[in-house]
Amino acid sequence: MHTSPRGSLVALSLSMLLASLGTSIANVGLPRLAQVFDASFHAVQWVVLAYLLAITAVIVNAGGLGDRFGRRRLLVMGLLLFTLACALCGVAPTLEWLIGARILQGLGAAVMMAMTLGMVGDTVTKERTGRVMGLLGTMSAVGTAMGPSVGGVLLGVWGWRALFLVGVPLGVLAAALAWRYLPVDRQHGTATSREAFWVPLREPALRAGLAMSALVSAVIMATFVVGPFYLSHGLGLDSAAMGLTMAVGPCVSALNGLPAGHLTDRFGSQRMTLTGLGLMAFGALSLSLAAGLLAYLASLILLTLGYSLFQAANNTAVMSDVAASRRGTISGLLNLSRNLGLIVGASGLGAVFAWASPDVTHATGQAVANGLHVTFAVALALIIAASTFAWRRHSAVNGLQNTR
Template identity: 55%
Template sequence: MRSTAAALTALSLSMLLPSLGISIANVALPTLSTAFDAPFTAVQWVVIGYLLTITVLVVALGRLGDVVGRRRLLVGGIAVFAVATLLCGLAPSLPLLVAGRALQGVGAACMMALTVAFVGETVPKERTGSAMGLLGTMSAVGTATGPALGGLLIAWSGWRAIFLAVAPLAVVALVLAHRVLPATPPRPAQRTGAVLREVLRDRVLVAGLTTSALVSAVMMTTLVVGPFHLTGVLGLAPALVGLVMSAGPAVSALTGVPAGRATDRFGTRAMVLAGLGGIVGGSLVLAFMPPAVGVVGYVLPLVVVTASYAVFQAANNTGVMKDVPARDRGLVSGMLTLSRNVGLMSGASLMGAVFTFAAGTSDVTGAAAAEVARGTRWTFVVAAGLVAVGVAVVLRARVRTSAAPNATGPARAGS
């Protein structure tokens, strides 16, 4: 039975598993270093290989799904993910584990590219925002639960359990996707370069991809700066640092579905601007909140930033995808995932560099509290500035599209 609820369940699992694949492996790196007697720089490739494969392949696989049929490729991608996850759990050496993770990344790239693309074929248009919010929630749930789940599994049965326990869930996703998702017919192949030129003429779409990259880069600030600020300025123990850091993904998970419903009611542009405004405001409060206020002074604006991010994600994904022709949904969905991944990766290096420069020391782990606080302040100021650029991009696209509604791309009704 191909009901909307069953289809959304299949898509939710397809969104949950790739994000879980990222976060659950991070917590295992120290254990893997000991198990394989390998330096940290070597075991890092367990994470890097997975992310790099996704980033390199996601657009091409999204386009391939448009050509050969999205259900066929999504089911194939979930199957690859399931087999690769099992191989990772059985890997006898670190090189084979890294190879298994790269193969797992191929499956994850299919899932990340095509899951969002399927929303247009499984959900009524007036409920697109709610579906996007649900998928955002599932991604956040995977990110939030991965470290805790991974830690429990490692303590219970060693590092192999973090893969062997996920493989059955991938099999469930495989069976469900095969049974309930609608078949999409193969389409005549078109030159990808020509299609990209057609798609990139849509100013709303380009604005959505640009702001997605900017906001993703900014969200890395909380992950890059947070541990140093909580430890070096607020003096928290590592266990409490982890608890505070988990507040972000938890809030994002809780906000996703309501944000999607609000998008359906108020329109994508209004909610995109609301989300961006919340991120700017929360970042500025984080920048200038006196350390004397304590943990509450960090957590409350962090909640504002992450909740606003969930609002932005639901609205922006809806705005980007809702009027894309069916023949191009896989390609555009892959581009959306690519913009987010590029933003995350560039944000890690950019914000790390800003933080180090503003702190005035290359060794931030041993920096004084005042130096870390200064680094935190200016890093979040820069973050707010980047999101303000995103606001300008959205407003400019809106003005130009309103001035020439028929000049480029499809009409963006309801936005």
């Protein structure tokens, strides 16, 4: 086994890419699955929900297991479970089989997400943590953006089974790279149950980082839930134009991930967290007033730029000073907060949109635009709340430094 920083980063990046791709690539196949299995939309929707709920349910425990038994070893096991589940999905004879296999795939993805962030500190120096967090954020965005486009090609050429079977060779490759290049697990000692959720002196800073992650993720999820309705019913775009417009956000995240990491390393995570939230606030405010495609795109780009910067800075702030024996657990908590935010964004802000624009399928363009405006006015309030947590963390960290 040969340890290589570059090989390690490739292994971590591919793991993050696969976990994100596992979410977005299945969405494009839902209409086909409904036809193949003669099922309702609500039934095939569980193909997506099962994956997300499995990740949410076990990701913190996955982080703790990595701290206890070794993060490299557990990451390889997670990748192999993910790969096996992809194969089981691809040969599924019934919808129930497919949903069960998606649960297994989500369990593997939970391990992959927790270990990927948790191993950054094992792979690079503290001074380079920000840019690696930015790289992983880029890979997450790339995976999300690739899902609909790559999935559409696979679906058209080879059918729905290819949506899942494509993960088999990629999972095997990622597992081989992880086993060959990631650093061998070292015994750091194990955290007690109390230590897993309590950080001496830095507890307020950790809680602030997790709360901000959840709030900001909810806002970003609203763009995926509300955006399609505004673009199609509010602006009258066809499916192709809507798909291209929806891809702008993930593409901006992908391009901005590495620069965001470099800025975090240069100017500090606290300052860049506040800067990212400021950009997001302007973007949400613009969306609450947007009229027309250009205004929507400009607002979306601003919001996404802020999110990329916030994500790199906040992840760096949360993970940089964590003891080696607890990185997996804290990484799991960070991913849990993000997933909970995504669920809240889809349900909570989606409910706000439905309230502000009832009967959306028959609503006028102006009514749908009103729903967009009300939803992102509420989203702006969430970003302001996140900003208060950022200021509290800033004060807590400065106070801690002053006492040393």
